[in-house]
Amino acid sequence: xxxxxxLYEDVESWxxxxxxxxAALKEVGTKLEILNDEFKHVHKYNPIEYIKSRIKKPESIVxxxxxxxxxxxxxxxINHINDIAGVRIVCSFTSDIYKxxxxxxxxxxxxxxxxxxxxxxxxxxxxxxxxxxxxxxxQTINGxxxxxxxxxxxxxxxxxxATIEHxxxxxxxxxxxxxxxxxxxxxxxxxxKLDQEMSSIHDEI
Ligand code: 0O2
Numbered sequence: 001x002x003x004x005x006x007l008y009e010d011v012e013s014w015x016x017x018x019x020x021x022x023a024a025l026k027e028v029g030t031k032l033e034i035l036n037d038e039f040k041h042v043h044k045y046n047p048i049e050y051i052k053s054r055i056k057k058p059e060s061i062v063x064x065x066x067x068x069x070x071x072x073x074x075x076x077x078i079n080h081i082n083d084i085a086g087v088r089i090v091c092s093f094t095s096d097i098y099k100x101x102x103x104x105x106x107x108x109x110x111x112x113x114x115x116x117x118x119x120x121x122x123x124x125x126x127x128x129x130x131x132x133x134x135x136x137x138x139q140t141i142n143g144x145x146x147x148x149x150x151x152x153x154x155x156x157x158x159x160x161x162a163t164i165e166h167x168x169x170x171x172x173x174x175x176x177x178x179x180x181x182x183x184x185x186x187x188x189x190x191x192x193k194l195d196q197e198m199s200s201i202h203d204e205i
Contacts, residue, residue, distance in 0.1 A: 013074045018055060021085040023138045024147035025053045028087055028110070032151075035103050047096035049156060052088045056081070082114075082133045083150035090159050093199050094119060097130050097153045104132055104151060111135040113148075119158075125181075126188025127162060129154040157191045157198075 029051060036048040056064075061081055062072055070076045077084065091097050097119065105112055116131040130153040137144045154162065165184055168176050176184070 010074060017074055017078060018084075020138055020140070020145055020147055021055055023140075024136045024149050025055065025085045025087065027138065028085075028134075028136050028149050028151075029053045031107070031109075032087065032089065032104075035107075039099075039103070047091055047099045049090045049092055052090070054086050054088075056084045056086065078148075082148050085147065085149045087149060087151045088159070089151060089153045091153065091155055093202055094155055094195050095199060097155065100153050101130055101132060104134065109136065122188065122192075125165065126185045127165065128158045128188065128191070129162060155195050157194050161188055161191045 032048070032051055036046060036051075040046045061077055061084060064081055065072050065076055068080060070080055089100055091100060101115070104110055112132055112134050114131075114133045118127055118129050118131065122128045132151045132153070134149050134151060135146045136149050137146050161184075165176075168180060168184070172180075
């Protein structure tokens with residue numbers, strides 16, 4: 001009986017937590033859309049191509065907790081997983097990524113808690129992206145609640161590479177064979193060259 005009650009409490013707190021992450025995601029997404037509209041209004045130029053949001057799937061949350069050798073519970077999920085609510089901003093050019101990151105840093109209602117620049121320092125896998133973890137405060141019927149949101153900012157080309165590599169990681173259960181790894185590394189270099197070339201053409205205009 002006690003166990004059933006505990007399970008019920010866990011499921012209830014899980015639902016409440018996911019509700020809050022969803023609320024944060026909606027508000028942060030709208031906020032970024034408005035900033036993009038304002039940027040376009042002022043500079044006659046759109047730094048953001050598109051924005052996508054997602055809540056991490058329960059099985060991915062569990063996998064990540066296990067990867068970090070943590071017990072599977074709601075507290076660990078809140079305290080140790082920063083990307084339960086994720087927003088992905090896709091830009092045309094690398095310089096746009098830094099413009100968007102700067103805009104995010106200027107917002108009073110977003111507190112930047114960490115930044116990872118995998119563009120200047122790509123991961124060994126070849127992964128390139130700019131990650132910002134922020135706190136956003138959601139107003140609830142019981143008062144304010146601070147929620148973590150991970151914002152990933154990348155170019156269209158970086159996103160193409162990351163999406164393909166991510167699905168291969170899934171297919172090979174994070175054990176991509178060496179021959180495919182080599183091709184992915186070569187593709188990551190090609191992506192870097194492509195982004196540099198497109199930026200240089202863009203600068204000519
Ligand atoms: P999923 O399946 O996308 O949710 P970690 O070190 O990964 O355990 P942390 O601190 O969150 O934890 O790392 P990081 O580097 O900031 O990575 C956060 C997310 O960035 C990942 O979430 C991926 O979405 C993406 N990412 C990081 N590295 C790579 C990579 O090499 N390839 C691809 N395709 N994406 C990457 P998850 O939870 O790992 O995965």
